[in-house]
Amino acid sequence: MAEEKQEKVTIVDFSKEITSKLGGETITFCYQCGTCASSCPVTKTTDRFNPRQVIRLALLGQRDEVLKGDSIWLCASCYNCQERCPQKVEIADVIYALRNMAISEGNIPNIYAEFANALISEGRIVPISKFLEKKRADYGLPPLKPAGIEALKKILSATGFDKITAKKGETQ
Amino acid sequence: MTSYALFLGCTIPARQPQYELSARKALTKLGIELVDLEGMTCCAPPPLQSIDLETSLAIAANNICIAEEADLNIVTLCTGCFESLAMANTLLKEKTELKARVNKILSNAGKEFKGNKEVRHYLQVLMEDVGLDRIKQSVVKPLNKLKVAAFSGCHLLRPSELLRFDDPERPRIFDTLIEALGAKSIWYKNKLKCCGGLLRGYADDVALAIARDKIVNASNAGADCIATLCPFCFLTLDLGQMLIKTTYKEEYNMPIIHYAELLSLSLGVEPKELALDFHKVKIDKVLEKIT
Numbered sequence: 001m002a003e004e005k006q007e008k009v010t011i012v013d014f015s016k017e018i019t020s021k022l023g024g025e026t027i028t029f030c031y032q033c034g035t036c037a038s039s040c041p042v043t044k045t046t047d048r049f050n051p052r053q054v055i056r057l058a059l060l061g062q063r064d065e066v067l068k069g070d071s072i073w074l075c076a077s078c079y080n081c082q083e084r085c086p087q088k089v090e091i092a093d094v095i096y097a098l099r100n101m102a103i104s105e106g107n108i109p110n111i112y113a114e115f116a117n118a119l120i121s122e123g124r125i126v127p128i129s130k131f132l133e134k135k136r137a138d139y140g141l142p143p144l145k146p147a148g149i150e151a152l153k154k155i156l157s158a159t160g161f162d163k164i165t166a167k168k169g170e171t172q
Numbered sequence: 173m174t175s176y177a178l179f180l181g182c183t184i185p186a187r188q189p190q191y192e193l194s195a196r197k198a199l200t201k202l203g204i205e206l207v208d209l210e211g212m213t214c215c216a217p218p219p220l221q222s223i224d225l226e227t228s229l230a231i232a233a234n235n236i237c238i239a240e241e242a243d244l245n246i247v248t249l250c251t252g253c254f255e256s257l258a259m260a261n262t263l264l265k266e267k268t269e270l271k272a273r274v275n276k277i278l279s280n281a282g283k284e285f286k287g288n289k290e291v292r293h294y295l296q297v298l299m300e301d302v303g304l305d306r307i308k309q310s311v312v313k314p315l316n317k318l319k320v321a322a323f324s325g326c327h328l329l330r331p332s333e334l335l336r337f338d339d340p341e342r343p344r345i346f347d348t349l350i351e352a353l354g355a356k357s358i359w360y361k362n363k364l365k366c367c368g369g370l371l372r373g374y375a376d377d378v379a380l381a382i383a384r385d386k387i388v389n390a391s392n393a394g395a396d397c398i399a400t401l402c403p404f405c406f407l408t409l410d411l412g413q414m415l416i417k418t419t420y421k422e423e424y425n426m427p428i429i430h431y432a433e434l435l436s437l438s439l440g441v442e443p444k445e446l447a448l449d450f451h452k453v454k455i456d457k458v459l460e461k462i463t
Contacts, residue, residue: 048378082330096221104224109374124182126183148238154281161227
């Protein structure tokens with residue numbers, strides 16, 4: 001009995017945690033119709049991802065399975081599901097909220113750590129080679145204006161983004 | 173002359189000078205002045221939104237602030253940049269509490285998002301500022317012999333609630349602009365479906381399978397080329413065909429061409445001025461049809 005009560009608390013807590021996050025506000029509107037899954041280009045291609053299942057697991061309080069699993073990283077952010085959801089669940093944004101939570105707990109896939117590090121050091125997520133920067137003049141392109149790294153660093157430090165990649169693996 | 177702050181983003185200057193060149197040449201020819209502003213950074217696209225949505229909004233807003241300070245609206249070439257910036261612009265203009273939160277972050281960098289500028293994709297600039305009539309009159313090499321598979325990429329259209337670009341299920345703007353050059357914009361299966369590009373780096377096999385579908389569908393419909401707007405879709409489909417060759421042992425030779433390149437060519441810009449050697453899949457058979 002006590003165990004059952006504990007489980008209910010976990011379910012409610014995780015839902016509340018998600019709805020309190022930017023992007024996660026609408027998750028509880030889901031009634032599991034599956035319009036998202038049938039609109040999803042990734043679900044058609046692999047059984048590693050099904051947006052309806054991710055939402056179901058989250059609403060059932062399966063925190064570890066959702067935040068430490070592989071599935072949330074398979075969303076292609078195409079927003080097809082979100083356009084079509086009859087309950088106006090902002091599904092792609094919910095996935096962002098779940099990824100934000102996973103990352104803040106140290107679960108960062110390598111590619112995201114690479115993007116974060118490139119942003120922090122260059123102000124761009126795809127660094128520009130010196131070679132191509134020099135070639136611009138040959139092509140008749142104007143010199144590239146420098147990125148505003150100083151202002152960016154202040155923003156990243158204000159939100160703690162600059163510390164995010166340091167958390168990698170902390171809880172794994 | 174209408175002036176815009178040109179937001180270049182990361183991928184175009186890093187990988188695709190042919191896109192930047194063709195866009196600059198075509199838009200200038202059509203009477204649009206492009207201003208390069210100092211201090212812009214990455215737009216904060218989905219990979220950064222995945223890390224932290226609030227920081228991403230602040231990064232996007234910081235870029236918009238630079239245009240606000242210069243009293244210019246923004247034009248983007250990349251649809252990913254369009255999505256990040258237009259989404260942030262709409263959200264922050266319409267949600268006071270969120271705007272206050274983001275402005276609190278921006279204050280650390282001495283910035284304030286005011287919300288008095290527009291973020292537009294260059295297709296909107298072509299439709300609304302230049303106009304179809306002027307485009308049609310400016311075409312000197314009509315693309316009459318070309319069957320084009322239009323692929324706008326997801327983030328020109330979706331999320332439509334915030335981007336407000338075109339009908340997300342039955343868009344017309346991109347096709348209309350292709351046909352304004354004399355080409356035929358053809359229907360192909362799953363035309364609006366994603367290219368899978370954002371899964372590259374995490375699930376390469378899944379990304380490639382989705383990209384392959386796109387190439388196969390355009391190929392089966394008899395397209396001479398796929399026209400793109402997003403540098404990431406371009407990379408996924410152009411470079412992707414090299415990977416399809418090694419992984420699936422299939423060769424499609426489907427030219428992937430940015431709309432800006434088609435536009436420039438139809439306006440009479442010489443191919444040699446456009447750095448076309450940045451295409452992995454050669455586009456000679458398309459060029460042969462433009463006379």
